[in-house]
Amino acid sequence: MPFTDDDAALLLDLLATPTVNPLEGPDRPRLWQAQRTYARAAEPLGFQVVHHSAPPARVIERDDVPEAVRAAGPGSLADQPSMVLRLGPELPRSSTVMFNVHLDTVAGLEPVGLRGGRFTGRGAIDAKGPAVALLSGIREAIGAAPELGREVSVLVQVVSGEEGGAMGTFGTRPLVERGFVGRLNIFCEPTGLRFLPRATASMTARLRVAGRGSIDDRPDAGHNASVLLGFLAQHLAARLDARDRPGRLCVAGLRTGEQHNRVYGSGELLLNLSYASTREGREAETALRAELASGLTRFRELFAGTREFDRTARDAEAITRLEWLKRGLPCLDDADPWAEELLARAGAARWPPAEPGFTCDAIWLHGRTDCYTAVLGPGHLDANNAHAEGEHADRAELAEFASVVSALLIDFARQGTTPGRKQRDAPAV
Numbered sequence: 001m002p003f004t005d006d007d008a009a010l011l012l013d014l015l016a017t018p019t020v021n022p023l024e025g026p027d028r029p030r031l032w033q034a035q036r037t038y039a040r041a042a043e044p045l046g047f048q049v050v051h052h053s054a055p056p057a058r059v060i061e062r063d064d065v066p067e068a069v070r071a072a073g074p075g076s077l078a079d080q081p082s083m084v085l086r087l088g089p090e091l092p093r094s095s096t097v098m099f100n101v102h103l104d105t106v107a108g109l110e111p112v113g114l115r116g117g118r119f120t121g122r123g124a125i126d127a128k129g130p131a132v133a134l135l136s137g138i139r140e141a142i143g144a145a146p147e148l149g150r151e152v153s154v155l156v157q158v159v160s161g162e163e164g165g166a167m168g169t170f171g172t173r174p175l176v177e178r179g180f181v182g183r184l185n186i187f188c189e190p191t192g193l194r195f196l197p198r199a200t201a202s203m204t205a206r207l208r209v210a211g212r213g214s215i216d217d218r219p220d221a222g223h224n225a226s227v228l229l230g231f232l233a234q235h236l237a238a239r240l241d242a243r244d245r246p247g248r249l250c251v252a253g254l255r256t257g258e259q260h261n262r263v264y265g266s267g268e269l270l271l272n273l274s275y276a277s278t279r280e281g282r283e284a285e286t287a288l289r290a291e292l293a294s295g296l297t298r299f300r301e302l303f304a305g306t307r308e309f310d311r312t313a314r315d316a317e318a319i320t321r322l323e324w325l326k327r328g329l330p331c332l333d334d335a336d337p338w339a340e341e342l343l344a345r346a347g348a349a350r351w352p353p354a355e356p357g358f359t360c361d362a363i364w365l366h367g368r369t370d371c372y373t374a375v376l377g378p379g380h381l382d383a384n385n386a387h388a389e390g391e392h393a394d395r396a397e398l399a400e401f402a403s404v405v406s407a408l409l410i411d412f413a414r415q416g417t418t419p420g421r422k423q424r425d426a427p428a429v
Contacts, residue, residue: 055077270325
């Protein structure tokens with residue numbers, strides 16, 4: 001029977017353990033404790049801990065690491081370990097299945113409980129509930145397929161650094177680069193039991209104006225960052241509208257000042273651009289640079305010679321700087337008929353091609369030709385209030401996910417041949 005009372009007790013224990021990503025809150029997360037609790041629950045199934053440590057400082061020194069992670073510094077990594085569990089011996093990738101779960105959460109702790117078959121608490125659906133359901137499904141599969149743990153190895157990545165905009169840069173990415181990867185890789189996120197072989201990424205740009213302010217009696221004496229950034233926000237919104245590409249444009253925060261009797265010479269505008277392919281991301285970055293230049297030119301043309309804004313117009317290019325808080329992240333866009341048939345037989349529907357995907361740590365499996373990667377899990381990010389008040393997971397949907405995991409592993413284990421795997425009865429070459 002999937003998702004037993006012991007599973008429910010494990011989930012309640014994990015939900016009661018605060019693991020808010022440090023980028024989202026000031027308190028130290030208890031991720032070491034949560035991961036050890038998870039490992040103890042996996043031990044009776046035959047899992048062994050093959051890796052459990054905080055990431056080294058060098059992992060956040062790369063250019064594709066978001067600015068927020070670099071700003072937090074190496075000291076923040078000590079409380080954000082990642083773990084790898086393995087069932088069975090180390091086998092070739094062709095005979096290995098990998099699952100990825102994250103135990104860090106967003107901020108905003110929710111009351112923990114189980115009432116009427118519904119679990120509540122931060123992480124109930126994203127993603128402590130799916131993590132526990134995963135173990136439940138593996139347990140069911142082991143009982144039906146003795147090949148698991150002998151001829152087929154199962155890896156479980158239990159990571160930190162998924163939330164808070166960390167984008168897996170110090171959690172999932174280093175594990176993938178160390179080779180903790182399978183022929184089939186499943187990232188356990190809420191998808192309504194639909195397998196999603198895509199994961200988007202995004203870039204965050206900051207336009208910073210660093211000019212000189214003035215008093216309201218002499219507005220012409222200073223640089224008016226409010227007018228300049230306000231103009232650029234509208235210009236970029238019109239020129240970068242993503243009507244001709246899958247990604248989205250978010251014109252986000254604009255900040256200069258709050259007083260009515262000052263001209264603010266400094267301020268910043270934030271822009272977030274998502275993209276569905278690495279090529280689209282490069283093109284979006286190029287377009288932003290080009291339209292920023294055209295916007296500054298247009299601003300100078302409109303406001304040169306005006307009484308109050310002439311100085312801002314003349315100096316617009318000199319006082320405006322483009323900075324990147326996040327860029328260069330890859331995207332996942334996978335396809336493999338064999339793997340997709342395997343998932344379909346297990347009871348997972350395919351994510352509709354026309355429906356937008358979302359961002360998760362699966363991006364770090366991009367571009368690999370020796371494996372297949374998909375996002376799959378119970379519930380929905382919106383309907384189950386992930387990242388919001390009232391986050392919940394129903395026991396029935398967790399049990400259903402456990403059944404899909406079980407069927408998937410049994411089918412994988414019992415197949416005599418898959419792409420990249422030898423026929424079991426064939427002689428060694």
